[in-house]
Every structure is written in structure tokens, then in C-alpha cells.
């Protein structure tokens with residue numbers, strides 16, 4: 001194969017449009033998608049970019065009728081996403097302090113096509129995303145995008161138990177964000193509540209990042225009627241407008257606690273499974289099981305023994321999760337009975353800034369730019385997410401000392417976060 005590259009430096013252009021909030025101009029809801037592509041880019045990124053443009057156009061129409069957004073809306077068309085999120089990263093780093101003060105949330109989309117709603121992001125926004133998914137109609141079936149996604153999940157589930165659990169759900173869990181699009185600098189570097197929204201699953205593939213990602217291909221195979229572009233604009237447009245005009249921002253800390261407890265169970269189970277498999281593997285090596293099992297005419301060597309898996313001390317993390325459980329439970333109870341905080345501005349600002357408590361000052365080991373203690377792209381998984389990444393990856397790499405250090409860092413972050421939720425509760429008490 002003969003490959004040729006063009007290494008010339010070129011300028012990047014982000015396009016940023018701002019509609020100033022009429023009541024709370026210093027609270028920003030940011031909605032973005034990238035506009036650069038490897039070649040033609042009909043699917044990646046334009047199928048998502050047109051939804052942002054349609055949302056902005058619709059808001060423009062609303063404004064002609066005299067409507068004004070309460071908070072500021074910022075629409076972003078990022079450049080340089082493909083060569084490593086350059087446009088959004090430079091913008092987020094350049095405005096870091098102002099964003100941490102003012103950004104209520106960042107709502108991202110990217111490629112989009114026929115199929116099911118996929119949502120991932122900060123779990124404090126999970127409840128709101130579900131409410132919106134119940135309000136938007138799927139173009140092909142006429143049921144809500146929530147019911148369509150739930151139906152597919154139940155049909156594809158492997159066991160009767162799983163099917164029953166899915167059918168009983170009022171909430172479809174949203175995913176966790178790794179990387180691969182422009183939400184990364186917002187959530188993982190700055191701790192701004194973020195979402196990534198898009199439809200897919202019935203839109204084929206194979207053209208990704210190639211010259212075949214053309215409008216012709218898109219119209220034939222990805223979303224022939226372009227109705228899923230409209231569906232994305234409806235979901236992301238509602239998300240933006242609900243956040244922009246909410247009297248009380250719809251963050252749900254209980255949903256976040258539930259999710260992080262699940263991650264905690266996963267990492268403790270990971271450690272226990274490693275302990276069990278290390279013990280049995282080491283015994284099999286001692287007892288020459290690999291030697292006896294091998295074909296003697298082939299040259300085979302048994303694996304090396306591994307160091308025993310120690311017990312780690314999770315108590316600070318357990319205590320932090322307990323504090324979060326209490327604080328977030330109280331938050332839900334108070335929110336159910338009293339939706340009006342005593343000081344709405346203080347309440348809302350503290351709500352959207354809470355996620356920053358989950359950042360660690362030193363960042364993740366060997367990659368300090370990634371600061372979120374709950375969500376990160378894996379060190380070895382490319383775009384793929386690792387939750388409780390510091391702890392999980394240290395265990396996976398059998399770095400026990402680092403695992404213990406990361407437990408303390410995550411516990412400390414969650415503890416500080418719970419302190420913020422307790423502060424919100426005080427503002428909800430009459």
C-alpha cells in the first residue's frame with residue numbers, strides 16, 4: 001500500500017452563535033456538533049449538524065413571535081473534530097473559567113440516522129432525557145422514541161429475567177461518555193454536565209470516515225426520508241429549551257447515585273473475580289495442569305504465576321456513597337414536595353456546578369488532562385468508556401497501590417459532591 005499524506009498546517013474555524021438570555025444571561029446552555037469531515041461527511045458530521053441548524057432556525061422563528069430564552073443559548077459548529085477534537089478543545093480550554101462559572105450543560109450530537117435514540121452523558125440528566133424521549137414520536141412506528149427503544153431492548157435481551165426487567169422500566173438508563181466527539185473537553189476536562197444524543201441502529205455502515213460517506217449514500221442507506229434528522233432536532237431542541245427556560249433546573253442527583261453505586265458494585269466484583277481466577281490459575285500452574293493438558297509433541301509453556309490479589313480498602317468510598325445516597329434521596333423527597341427553592345439563582349448555579357466536584361485536581365494517572373473521576377475514555381480502549389476509571393484501570397492493570405490511591409481520590413470527590421447536594425437541600429427546605 002502506498003500512502004501519501006498532506007501535512008500542511010491549516011486554520012480551524014469554529015462557528016459560535018449566541019442568543020442572549022433575557023433573564024439569566026450569565027447561565028449558558030450550549031448545543032454543538034462538528035462541521036468538519038474527513039471527506040464528504042454527509043453522515044459524519046452533517047446529519048447531526050443539520051439538526052443543530054434546524055433547532056437554531058426554529059428558535060429564530062420563535063423569537064420573531066416575541067419569545068425570548070430565559071438563559072443564554074450558544075450554538076456551536078466545531079471545526080477540527082476529526083484530527084482529535086481540536087476546535088471544541090481549544091474553545092473549551094480558552095474559556096475554561098467562564099464555562100465552569102456559566103455553563104449549565106453541553107448538548108452534543110454527531111452522526112445520526114434511522115433507528116433508535118441513543119443517549120449518553122451525565123446521569124443527573126437521565127430523568128430529563130427520559131421525559132423527552134417519551135414526548136417525541138418515532139417517525140417509523142408512531143410510538144414514542146422511548147417505547148421504541150424499550151421494545152428493541154426487550155426483544156434483544158438474552159434472558160427472560162432481563163426482558164421482564166426492561167419491560168417494567170419507567171426509565172431507560174443513559175450510557176456513560178467515553179470519547180470520540182466534542183463533549184470530551186466539556187465533561188472530562190471541565191466537569192460540565194454533558195449529553196450526547198443521536199439516532200441509529202438501522203442505518204447500515206461501512207462508509208465511515210471514507211469518501212463513500214456522500215449525500216447519495218446517506219439518502220439511500222442512512223435515513224432516506226431524513227425524518228430522523230427531524231427527530232434528533234426534536235429531542236435535542238427540547239433538551240436545550242427545557243434547560244434554557246427551567247425555573248428549577250431538572251438535575252436528578254438520585255439517578256446519579258444509583259448509577260455510581262452500580263459502578264462501585266462492578267469494580268468490587270472485578271477485584272473479587274480477579275482474586276478467584278488468580279488463585280485457581282496459580283494452583284493449576286503449581287499442580288502442572290497446563291503441562292498435563294498440553295500436546296507433548298508441540299512446544300508449549302505454562303503461563304507465569306501472577307501475584308496474589310490483595311484486599312483493598314473501599315471503606316471511604318462506601319461511606320461517600322452512603323452520604324450521597326442520603327443527600328440525593330433527601331433532594332428527591334424535597335423536590336417532590338417543594339419545587340421552588342428559596343433562592344432560585346443560587347440553587348440553579350449550585351446544581352449545574354456540582355459536577356465539577358467530581359473532578360480530581362491531579363487528573364487521572366498518566367493523563368492529567370482527563371479529570372473526571374466517574375467517566376473517562378479507557379486508556380487502552382480508544383473511544384470506549386471506563387467508569388470509575390482511576391480505580392477500574394488500576395485494578396485491571398494489577399497496580400494495587402494505585403488502585404488504593406484512586407479509591408481515596410474518588411471517595412473524596414464524591415464526598416465533596418454530596419456536600420453540594422446537601423447545600424441544595426438546605427435551599428429547598430421552607
Ligand SMILES: [Zn+2]
Pocket residue numbers: 034044045081110111181
Ligand atoms: Zn463526527
